[in-house]
Amino acid sequence: MKNFVLTCLAACALSGQVVAQELTSISLRAPRTSGGITILEALSQRQSTRAYAPQMLTDQELSDLLWAANGINRPESQKRTAPSALNYQDVDVYVCMEKGAYWYDAKANKLEPIIDEDLRKLAANGQDFAASAPVVLVLTSDLSKMKGGDTETNRLLGAMDAGIVSQNISLACAGLGLATVPRGTMDKASLAKKLRLKDSQVLLLNHPVGHFVE
Numbered sequence: 001m002k003n004f005v006l007t008c009l010a011a012c013a014l015s016g017q018v019v020a021q022e023l024t025s026i027s028l029r030a031p032r033t034s035g036g037i038t039i040l041e042a043l044s045q046r047q048s049t050r051a052y053a054p055q056m057l058t059d060q061e062l063s064d065l066l067w068a069a070n071g072i073n074r075p076e077s078q079k080r081t082a083p084s085a086l087n088y089q090d091v092d093v094y095v096c097m098e099k100g101a102y103w104y105d106a107k108a109n110k111l112e113p114i115i116d117e118d119l120r121k122l123a124a125n126g127q128d129f130a131a132s133a134p135v136v137l138v139l140t141s142d143l144s145k146m147k148g149g150d151t152e153t154n155r156l157l158g159a160m161d162a163g164i165v166s167q168n169i170s171l172a173c174a175g176l177g178l179a180t181v182p183r184g185t186m187d188k189a190s191l192a193k194k195l196r197l198k199d200s201q202v203l204l205l206n207h208p209v210g211h212f213v214e
């Protein structure tokens with residue numbers, strides 16, 4: 001019996017390693033930092049869209065989108081395209097796709113694997129259109145990055161910081177000709193578990209992103 005239990009434990013540990021090996025980190029293309037439509041045109045075109053074509057974003061579109069969301073735009077100071085209260089840089093962007101979920105490492109311009117499961121349904125949480133988008137970006141604020149930690153004021157600051165990242169995403173989508181909608185709806189308890197969030201990370205918003213349906 002003891003041997004059987006040990007064999008099972010070894011098999012589970014091994015399968016855990018296999019899962020970790022299956023999804024590897026993805027180096028993103030260099031984001032485009034010029035060109036496109038003007039900011040006034042992007043503001044004119046910003047809208048919420050709740051239907052998406054099934055085709056995946058191109059590698060360039062994904063890189064541009066993530067950089068616009070919360071990428072590094074001043075390498076010398078490591079500051080970001082989105083401002084944050086006291087430069088806490090508390091917002092993390094998770095990328096949920098059919099093949100799995102990743103954390104956007106803005107500093108390395110990479111996607112780091114979290115889990116090889118499709119979490120888009122958990123983000124959709126009943127709004128089926130959201131699970132049909134090829135990419136769902138999930139935004140969290142990490143209160144442990146703020147002085148004082150989990151306080152009412154810091155939760156407000158975190159929500160504002162995530163709101164700004166969300167608007168960056170909406171405007172980037174307008175500029176890139178992509179469809180999106182900011183959403184507060186999601187299965188937060190399940191997502192927190194599957195994305196292996198720290199207790200200090202608050203789930204705030206998500207953005208399904210895809211091409212427009214012709």
Ligand SMILES: Cc1cc2nc3c(=O)[nH]c(=O)nc-3n(C[C@H](O)[C@H](O)[C@H](O)COP(=O)(O)O)c2cc1C
Nearest residue numbers: 046047048049050127163181182183184185186205
């Ligand atoms: C904080 C926030 C949460 C939202 N949550 C949802 C949501 O859960 N589901 C949804 O379909 N739209 C959601 N929306 C989108 C709004 O319904 C939408 O922005 C609003 O109807 C105005 O439309 P517009 O974005 O095209 O101007 C949310 C918007 C914001 C700013």
